[in-house]
Amino acid sequence: MVKSELIIRLSEMNPHLFHRDIERIVTTIFDEITKSLSKGNRVELRGFGAFSVKERPARIARNPRTGESVKVDDKFVTVFKTGKELRISLNKDNPIANNRSENNPLIDQS
Amino acid sequence: MTDNTLTRAQLSEAVYKEVGLSRNESADLVESVLKEISDTLVKGQSVKISSFGSFYVRDKKERIGRNPKTGVEVPITPRRVLVFRPSDTLKNKVNNSASNKQFNLNEET
Numbered sequence: 055m056v057k058s059e060l061i062i063r064l065s066e067m068n069p070h071l072f073h074r075d076i077e078r079i080v081t082t083i084f085d086e087i088t089k090s091l092s093k094g095n096r097v098e099l100r101g102f103g104a105f106s107v108k109e110r111p112a113r114i115a116r117n118p119r120t121g122e123s124v125k126v127d128d129k130f131v132t133v134f135k136t137g138k139e140l141r142i143s144l145n146k147d148n149p150i151a152n153n154r155s156e157n158n159p160l161i162d163q164s
Numbered sequence: 165m166t167d168n169t170l171t172r173a174q175l176s177e178a179v180y181k182e183v184g185l186s187r188n189e190s191a192d193l194v195e196s197v198l199k200e201i202s203d204t205l206v207k208g209q210s211v212k213i214s215s216f217g218s219f220y221v222r223d224k225k226e227r228i229g230r231n232p233k234t235g236v237e238v239p240i241t242p243r244r245v246l247v248f249r250p251s252d253t254l255k256n257k258v259n260n261s262a263s264n265k266q267f268n269l270n271e272e273t
Contacts, residue, residue, distance in 0.1 A: 055204045056212045063200055068193070075183050079193050082182045083175055084216040088254055090170040092261035097170040102198045103246070107258055130258050132217075134248030143206045144221065144244045151243035 091132055101139035108133050205246060215253040222247050 055063075057080065064076045087097050087105060097105040112128040136144075145151040172194055180190040201211050201219065210220035221244050229240040250258070 055201075055209055057214055060197070060200055060211070060213075064193070064196055067196060071185075075185070076193075078183050079179050079190075080197060082179050083194060083197055084213055086170065086175055086178045088216065088257055090168075090174075091254070092257045093168070094261075095168040095170060099172060099175075099198060102202060103248075105248075132248075132250040132254060132258050134219075134246075136246040140202050140205070140246065143202065144246060146206070148241070148243060150241045 094130070099137065101137045103137040103140060104135050106133055106135075107131070208244075213251075215251055217248055217250040217254055219246060219248050221245070 061073070061076050061080055064080070065071070065073050068076065090097050091105055091107050094107050096107075107130050110129050110131055113126050115124050115126045116122065117124055142152050172191070175194045176187065176191040179185070179194055180187050183190065185193070204211050205219055205221055208221050210218055212218040224240075224243050224245055226242045227240050228237055230237050
């Protein structure tokens with residue numbers, strides 16, 4: 055699904071609204087998220103997920119073809135962590151993947 | 165820093181100011197957008213938002229994990245995970261403003 059298809063679906067669900075208003079709503083949402091991340095702020099949408107910005111320090115990398123050393127400047131990257139509800143819905147046909155109970159030794163119980 | 169976190173409330177407020185629907189309806193629409201995206205992903209389809217990024221679902225095979233505290237080895241069952249890839253536009257914006265901010269800070273001192 056691309057942005058225009060998302061707008062069409064939302065328009066169908068909201069026949070009382072103008073198509074261009076739906077378009078502005080969707081654009082505003084992603085613009086606001088982008089603005090917040092550009093300022094280095096977190097975006098937290100419970101049940102859906104959270105976006106945050108992490109700093110990656112400068113490093114010396116290697117060109118895998120030539121073996122040459124290349125300086126890579128430090129940079130900021132956006133990371134997304136899936137929210138709990140969405141993560142569970144993604145695996146709803148697979149209850150074992152959602153098993154985060156006390157008998158799962160991978161989960162820190164403290 | 166924590167109080168600068170953007171949440172549904174700020175998104176609804178921005179939509180309210182931008183479009184002029186009621187506050188309630190603005191909040192409902194923000195919710196619908198997130199729900200529509202989630203439902204699409206749950207069906208296994210990807211969602212691409214131009215100049216923002218794309219979300220897609222990846223199938224993970226079973227692998228052996230280890231509890232870092234106790235060292236106990238446990239199989240991690242196959243599962244579906246969500247991956248977000250920021251677009252070049254988002255990458256650039258996050259980088260430029262972040263480094264500009266630092267630059268300004270350095271200038272002031």
